[in-house]
Amino acid sequence: MTIDLAAVDKADERPPYRQIAAALREAIRRGKLGPGDKLPSESELVDHYGVARMTARQAIQDLKAEGLVVAEHGRGVFVRSVPVVRRLASERFARRHRDRGKAAFSMEAEKVGYTPGVDRLSVTEAPATSEVAERLGLAVGDAVVIRDRRYLANGEPVETAVSYIPADLARGTAIVESDTGPGGIYARLEDAGYTLGHFVEEVAARMPTPDERRALQLSTGVPVMSVVRTAYDTTGRAVEVCDTVKAAHAYVLEYDFPAR
Amino acid sequence: MTIDLAAVDKADERPPYRQIAAALREAIRRGKLGPGDKLPSESELVDHYGVARMTARQAIQDLKAEGLVVAEHGRGVFVRSVPVVRRLASERFARRHRDRGKAAFSMEAEKVGYTPGVDRLSVTEAPATSEVAERLGLAVGDAVVIRDRRYLANGEPVETAVSYIPADLARGTAIVESDTGPGGIYARLEDAGYTLGHFVEEVAARMPTPDERRALQLSTGVPVMSVVRTAYDTTGRAVEVCDTVKAAHAYVLEYDFPAR
DNA sequence: CTATTGCAGTTCCCTAGACGAGTAGGCATG
């Protein structure tokens, strides 16, 4: 064990497992354990601190719950590396202007070592649920086109996105195709005569459901950001609702808005 | 035990603790266990499923990590009730216009049963750290005024906020006082001749540090939203950085921004 | 040289207890 860890302090009122967790946390914070580094194994901790296995495990459990480390079965526990995808709200739609968007995007990509991608795309049509209907200004049960997809960064899933578009807007356009063409569905909506006016995003954070944890391959203790975006055309009609769930460790959202 | 829970299924490939967790999760989802209700105690689970106590505990641990339940020492484990505070970005600064702001605010408050408040206010002056200096366009070590405060909702802490203002802007104004007067520091900055131009907010989510968990009285498994807002005047000079940490379960942030 | 097998190391999952400490409620004593 290269990092030096103090012994459990009897005088310390904190329980041993917290002291051990704090020592490891401190080692990470000070950079003695960098991203990707391997923590001491359970038995090393047992030997070093003279505690039971479950006690060492509980310390590691705490760090996992904080999202600071990731356990890999049969390999060890590793400090999480934090690749952050930083996205400015306005930039996220810059791709409508194809060339400019591509340039801005790849520049951003280079900066953070981000290689984008989509897998698991599905396009279906179904009746609107009450949540979607309310946001789109439809009646419950009205037909909507649903585009469900998963985004990857560096080969790892980081976001799921489900778009809902009123079926009468989407039918007969590339919106119902797998490949929506240059500029994506927003460009197709504008082609169809719906000039986009503004977006509303609702941002929340919470722990993932088991389903979400599976879909995003999240380990214990990683929260998700839920971003529900509603797009309105210039007449104020809601033309799309996009419900995204992002792995929190992979995103910093940026919003720029005027005073007053 | 009023809710019916199936026995552990040997054929199920999932480990018992996950099966138990799933059964409880399902009972909550179906409404058999509502907010505030008490879960079966550890020993009840032990008797019912025929597992060891640590196994039952781990199932509950999972639910705690998801933020679905809260354990109270000596009383039991309870389904969490989730009060949500919804804040529109533009509304959050409406208080600059005192009357209009108050009205909008209390209307909002009535809707969600939200009673605001601040405790633990401190105002100090210190050299800028590199993070703050970069955002404010200062040199590291330049003096900044630091306003550190904690916000309450319904008597419970839900947010900590630390504002950093370049000391040369703040000195001699009410910004260095406990009570900044009507309209808060933004109004004082405008009084001093810095007309606000726009804000940039960086939103991220993560699990809290132990310090943050203490400050916000968060139980296990509740993530936080970190919102760092930088305020710029009309000349593009950064006049304030506000670093907030919000209890995730208490907030949905809303942003409205134009297309293009 | 390749492919398989075996093994050591590691984590995961679980058992079967123990003591401590906080809570709630019944009960005896004053």
Added chain:
DNA sequence: CATGCCTACTCGTCTAGGGAACTGCAATAG
């Protein structure tokens, strides 16, 4: 009747292990 004690029940923490599952690597068989 009021107070305080006592007990039952709760979760928190800890001990001391064992077996299963997975990984990486080396040795072995083809």
